[in-house]
Amino acid sequence: MPDTHFYRYDDYDRSLIAERVEQFRDQVRRRLAGELTEEQFKPLRLTNGLYLQLHAYMLRIAIPYGTLSSRQLRKLADIARRFDRGYGHFTTRQNLQLNWIKLEDAPDALAALAEVDMHAIQTSGNLIRNVTADHFAGAAVDEIEDPRIWCEIIRQWSTFHPEFSFLPRKFKIAITGSPNDRAAVRVHDVGLRLWRNDQDDVGFEVIVGGGLGRTPLIGKTLREFLPKEELLAYLEATLRVYNRYGRRDNLYKSRIKILVHEVGVEKVREEVEAEFAAIKDGALKLAPETIEAIARQFAPPPLRPKRTRVPEVEALKLEDRDFALWLISNTAPHRVPGHAIVTASLKPAGAPPGDASAVQMEGIADIADRYSQGEIRVSHEQNLVLPHVAIEDLPAVYKALRRLGFAEANVGKITDIIACPGLDYCALANARSIPVAQRISLHFAELARQHDIGDLKIKISGCINACGHHHVGHIGILGVDKNGVELYQISLGGDVDFGKTTLGTILGPAVAADKVVEAVDALVATYLETRRTGERFVDTYRRIGAQPFKDRVYGAV
Template sequence: MYQYDLIDKEFLADRSAEFRGQVARRLSGELTEDQFKPLRLMNGLYLQLHAYMLRVAIPYGSLNSTQARRLAQIARDFDKGYGHFTTRQNIQFNWIKLKDAPEILDKLAEVDLHAIQTSGNCIRNTTSDPYAGATAEEVDDPRVWSEVIRQWSTLHPEFSFLPRKFKIAITASAKDRTAAKVHDIGLMLRKGRDGTLGFEVIVGGGQGRTPYVGPTINEFLPTDRLLSYLEAVLRVYNRHGRRDNIYKARIKILVAALGAEEFARQVDEEWAKIDAARADLPTAELARIRAAFAKTPFETLPARSDAFETAKANDAAFARFVRNNVKPHKQPGYAIVEVSLKAQEQTPGDASAQQLEVVADLAERFSLNDLRVTHAQNLVLPHVKLDDLPTVFATLQASNLATPNIDLVSDIIACPGLDYCALANARAIPVAQDIARQFADLDRAEKVGELKIKISGCINACGHHHVAHIGILGVDKKGEEFYQLSLGGSGAEDASIGKILGPALPADKVATAVDQLVGAYLNVRNDGERFLDTYRRVGLEPFKEAVYAQAD
């Protein structure tokens, strides 16, 4: 894990002290809310429906146990006892008092955490693979490059006031766990035929009002030219991006307007003007950053664990957990463990202070002091010995953290919706809970298999509904909450935008409609087909008939 140096630490302390003064001026009335707004947003502080919300950056989704415990402390002392993990691998505290914000930032800075660039028209937290450094699928560790981008982009003077917010994702595996193709920039690490590493560069993906799967503008960018190329992309965007219309300000609109080929041409033209020696990362600096991730102290273990196999044979609940939440590790004798934050009746992505402390302890004792956040609003213990898995499972089970539903129907992504967000048209949390209750039978959920449901409370698509196998969008109809369903989206390596199923449904009909969609799928699927595969084979009509024919 990367360790902040003295400059990092002094900077965070200074930034926190600066914000303390700004808050004091706001509380005294010296600053109006309009004057204070850009200052608080630069420190991740939003004003929501009921209170201030603080969004804390978790760079590339990586935490140690000390940081996780500090987040638990903040949840307990300054919030209502919990935090909410987001689709950008960050955490939000939804009940913050303005007077407490400076003290919270001080406490975050003490453990190398902050809220900088979690808001505003700047480069946001870079999303990366939560299995980084643990999966055999990757061609390189994407955290190295995420850290490079973090250091390059933080308070970058040229890119701190972009036309609109800007989001980057990096993956190094064939299986994409970052939704790279629906980011402003998606970087997919590839290995060339000669063994050299390069990035496939995807630009102009996004969701919201106008969703796009981003086009590839560079098939193979040498890794040592990454920063100069990113600079060129952002300069073209900064030059041409719309600043007169917030709905047309994202880079996806520019790429769509120019066309991918013309946009790529302009990037190449700008790139040629950039002095590589100034812009690109020196080899020695890359080696320094890489060294922070290269020394994982794995033990030499047998590939088979008798304790693990015995527990799996004797405990059906443990065996189910292993089937759904435990993934292969690159190191023999280890496993990757996903911790679901989607227990029945739980708000998707929420973790209590006590639960945060439990996973912090598990990370420290059993996962080499390493904890990850996924863009699907779950947690990962990336380096657990097979021998230790029964103990880890029992501890998770005691804290309602052992729900065996990763990638199943109840593993729902949901934004906070109208329960918290001032922009939302409808609630998302109760709908997610209704669906989870509908599929409480774990045997049935496993029979259905991989099914990714994502819910957004408004068109801004913070719940990623456009790229869900079943997407659910909350809409306002004359003051009533209705929900529009879409099918066939994917945020993975086979990215696609879902198609609207039909007229929006009232809230009390959504879970039933999902049940009907699942029934239609089970009736027509071939052996081994996921819901998404079946949809792509048979199209929209069988599903539309299952939902709306009965309503007629």
């Protein structure tokens, strides 16, 4: 199926990537020949997305704004099969990680990516990383404008930007086009929220200084309303201020969130606005024809309104309880009547969250071709999304996903756990994340129980860098090391849903690895006994406070 509604690379894009692949091929040759030391090679490999982890090299592949064609997903499956162990791990930045790449194979893997207009550029290093977006972009009912248009504009501006290639620290940008924030924009270095003002103009709220990790902070509004054509000039001004004043003497205080926290958002705004005033009418001001040219490439697929109530779907709901639950949790309304957005859960009971085998990736690609306009999205929640499915096709899609093991009716539920790779792979981790997620998932596997519990987001990180976003989990779990023993710190009350971003609060002392499931069970029991009608776990926690949960947990463990 042709890629008719995503950005298509031009000759410049392709020549740039091809040149980068050949440069890296020579750098790898020199490293293998001993002409480069690991210290000399490290910055070269990192700029191509190649990390050295605990057991092997890891390749992080960029999936800009989380959008994939079926052709690209098949190529990812092929690369996983040829150069890795036959599977990949989808991350909270909408990327794909291959955890067992051999150094000598890395250039060939990058060359294979280039065949389908993909790369691993800017997935590492102190520069502007892969820009993320709402995974329902271009399909959501509540969307004001497709944020991927602006993600692509930022991608083109930021790629190999000479002024921002050596920032004080990595820099992450996320964009949402909806009032219901599905991109977690307030916990990014810069978050952009499209909204419509009283004059009916669409522009950006610019949010700066958010982030998780060692010092979690919620971003602050830098500019309430920014006209769209001024986006690049304003981002350039913001990055210049950060590049000028960001700390380079202390790794732990180098992010822009620390700058905003230490000098105050008012001072940062003053500096950014002064820089912006000097450049806003220059080359970075976006011409309407430039915006329109990019926007045309994200034109919605030619969907026609269809039946919204389909007898076959209604009949299967009555016959198959799991299908009925799947409709509730794994489908969302589409902007075109008679269609739905389907989330394929990469969290079957007991499986490592976010993992997909080559066979499963190919299966998703086949489903996308037949039922979703050849398009797939990666969510920051580590699931895959089929954005354009006709309601009449939902039974067939469900059955196809079930054959792949991706039809678990648990999206947004207690087993839809976000987890980083943890100590099983990552050289920075203090503790394991994946086995903890698997044990919790198995304990709560029964679907009726999950749906009775309702929306509950568990997020697990294996170290303070918070790649599992534990700070914003309804239940956040952080692995810590104490004298060589893996312990787990629990926090409650975090949230990023619907723009109500809140950081969780630590409940009490860390618990042993073999007590984590008991602790979570105690938290859930407290919630079920005290909730009011319609309350999510996090709502009940906000109403009754931490003490009832604390008493139950530490009485149980």
